[in-house]
Amino acid sequence: MSRLVLVLGDQLSPELAGLQAADRAADIVVMAEVAEEASYVGHHPKKIAFIFASMRKFAASLRAAGWQVAYSEFDDSENSGSIAGELLRRADQYEASDVVVTEPGEWRLIEALRDVPLKVEMLEDDRFLASHAEFERWAEGRKALRMEYFYREMRRKTGLLMDGDNPAEGKWNFDHENRKPAPDEVSFGGPMQFTPDEVVQEVLDLVEARFGDNFGDLRPFWFATDRSQARRALSKFIREALPKFGDFQDAMLMENRFLYHAVISMYLNAGLLTVMEICEAAQDAWQAGDVPINAAEGFIRQIIGWREYVRGIYFLEGPDYTRRNALTHDRDLPWLYWGGETKMQCMARAVEQTREEAYAHHIQRLMVTGNFALLAGIDPAQVHEWYLAVYADAFEWVEAPNTIGMSQYADGGIIASKPYVSSGAYINRMSNYCKSCAYSVTTKTGEGACPFNLLYWHFLDRHRDRFEGNARMGNMYRTWDRMDAERRKTVLSDAQAWLARMEAGEVV
Ligand SMILES: Cc1cc2nc3c(=O)[nH]c(=O)nc-3n(C[C@H](O)[C@H](O)[C@H](O)COP(=O)(O)OP(=O)(O)OC[C@H]3O[C@@H](n4cnc5c(N)ncnc54)[C@H](O)[C@@H]3O)c2cc1C
Numbered sequence: 068m069s070r071l072v073l074v075l076g077d078q079l080s081p082e083l084a085g086l087q088a089a090d091r092a093a094d095i096v097v098m099a100e101v102a103e104e105a106s107y108v109g110h111h112p113k114k115i116a117f118i119f120a121s122m123r124k125f126a127a128s129l130r131a132a133g134w135q136v137a138y139s140e141f142d143d144s145e146n147s148g149s150i151a152g153e154l155l156r157r158a159d160q161y162e163a164s165d166v167v168v169t170e171p172g173e174w175r176l177i178e179a180l181r182d183v184p185l186k187v188e189m190l191e192d193d194r195f196l197a198s199h200a201e202f203e204r205w206a207e208g209r210k211a212l213r214m215e216y217f218y219r220e221m222r223r224k225t226g227l228l229m230d231g232d233n234p235a236e237g238k239w240n241f242d243h244e245n246r247k248p249a250p251d252e253v254s255f256g257g258p259m260q261f262t263p264d265e266v267v268q269e270v271l272d273l274v275e276a277r278f279g280d281n282f283g284d285l286r287p288f289w290f291a292t293d294r295s296q297a298r299r300a301l302s303k304f305i306r307e308a309l310p311k312f313g314d315f316q317d318a319m320l321m322e323n324r325f326l327y328h329a330v331i332s333m334y335l336n337a338g339l340l341t342v343m344e345i346c347e348a349a350q351d352a353w354q355a356g357d358v359p360i361n362a363a364e365g366f367i368r369q370i371i372g373w374r375e376y377v378r379g380i381y382f383l384e385g386p387d388y389t390r391r392n393a394l395t396h397d398r399d400l401p402w403l404y405w406g407g408e409t410k411m412q413c414m415a416r417a418v419e420q421t422r423e424e425a426y427a428h429h430i431q432r433l434m435v436t437g438n439f440a441l442l443a444g445i446d447p448a449q450v451h452e453w454y455l456a457v458y459a460d461a462f463e464w465v466e467a468p469n470t471i472g473m474s475q476y477a478d479g480g481i482i483a484s485k486p487y488v489s490s491g492a493y494i495n496r497m498s499n500y501c502k503s504c505a506y507s508v509t510t511k512t513g514e515g516a517c518p519f520n521l522l523y524w525h526f527l528d529r530h531r532d533r534f535e536g537n538a539r540m541g542n543m544y545r546t547w548d549r550m551d552a553e554r555r556k557t558v559l560s561d562a563q564a565w566l567a568r569m570e571a572g573e574v575v
């Protein structure tokens with residue numbers, strides 16, 4: 068009797084555990100574009116188009132390789148609208164009762180699949196370097212789960228950038244050579260862009276008709292939507308941008324949205340690229356002398372370090388992680404996150420680029436939109452929902468720990484040893500946003516003062532009990548305490564007034 072083999076929209080890899088365990092001659096691959104997955108948050112239209120188009124092409128490649136694929140297009144009249152519903156429908160159609168699934172990257176879907184009244188076998192997703200058991204073993208008994216130590220384990224495990232038992236060029240981490248301010252000119256012309264073919268065009272028309280009202284511009288659409296395109300995009304990055312990746316990793320520029328970033332997270336997360344092919348390509352470029360160690364190491368760390376580590380935390384912490392709110396922040400997400408007018412140049416540009424590209428790089432997410440939400444005390448659940456919706460690479464296992472943990476400190480410090488907050492000075496140092504902003508980054512109070520300056524002290528003051536004793540934050544509190552009392556009072560009342568204007572819907 069045939070079994071059903073479920074392949075989800077972010078499982079588009081021939082080496083997927085479910086496919087490896089299946090019998091190509093007898094089993095039926097089930098793939099489905101369903102309303103429930105496409106609308107449980109208001110996903111960016113580019114993200115939906117990317118996933119649907121990549122799914123259609125992956126299904127075609129499976130058929131060409133001899134698989135029988137039962138594929139439900141979004142508009143099929145019999146499409147039940149949910150993954151569970153489609154499994155039941157196909158079970159009926161093929162008289163199957165056994166289902167093989169590869170574990171989804173979201174508790175919501177794991178729980179939904181456990182409730183399906185069929186015999187569901189759930190296999191661990193082994194496209195990641197660290198299994199759940201391995202991460203749990205690493206985490207057990209540790210007082211603090213710091214990424215750096217986990218990362219070293221992954222270096223040893225993979226042998227990437229290793230010289231026997233030692234790290235290549237003598238150090239595990241070359242970050243002190245990275246993080247230079249924004250350069251005057253960027254030599255990288257940006258990620259490889261692909262002209263939509265017939266399959267993509269058809270999906271774009273569908274998404275326009277069904278999700279045209281969601282936040283985000285569908286066109287121009289230029290993402291890769293199959294493995295061979297994604298590989299070409301990766302090669303271009305390795306050749307043209309990786310050498311400077313480390314140096315300018317944290318910089319932001321008005322005129323350049325991508326700087327030296329890879330823009331491959333959506334491909335990797337959907338399964339079009341593998342962790343090892345990306346990291347080996349970076350290592351090869353370093354070995355060939357084309358890329359300095361600080362760039363190769365910094366880049367590989369993001370993937371085998373941060374990416375694997377945040378996934379470990381998501382599964383370790385369990386289904387309630389997205390509801391954590393350690394700082395009890397409860398302000399509603401302001402309209403400016405959805406494109407409402409704002410005078411803050413940094414926020415306006417980060418949101419504009421998010422709307423147009425479904426992409427912003429890490430520092431824009433962490434130190435602009437994330438920093439602002441944290442300083443302003445926005446409800447982390449709403450912040451989480453926003454990040455999950457607006458980025459093409461957003462899947463809960465990776466988005467939630469980055470948002471709830473790293474960016475909003477809502478998990479109480481599991482991921483971040485201190486909150487990622489900064490005044491306008493950091494944004495000014497790393498970008499050219501402030502030069503053309505209506506606010507003045509050097510003004511600390513009164514008319515025209517940069518809101519990040521006001522809110523920074525407001526944040527530290529209102530969370531003094533929690534952070535005063537944090538060794539990494541002592542300097543900040545000492546600086547605050549050195550200000551004269553009258554000035555401190557003015558900063559706090561200006562911040563309060565500014566927040567009140569934002570809440571009242573004024574353009575701030
Ligand atoms: C609030 C917030 C939300 C985020 N949400 C997501 C998300 O939904 N999906 C997602 O893939 N990343 C997320 N990130 C991490 C990071 O911002 C993106 O992976 C990165 O910007 C993707 O762009 P890139 O491919 O150009 O990355 P590059 O800067 O070129 O880095 C290379 C690769 O490293 C990996 N990587 C880098 N940093 C991280 C990280 N912190 N966590 C996991 N992987 C990382 C990505 O796979 C990325 O493609 C988030 C970060 C923050 C602060």
Ligand code: SF4
Nearest residue numbers: 411413491501504517
């Ligand atoms: S002055 Fe402040 S609000 Fe304006 S761009 Fe700079 S940091 Fe952002």
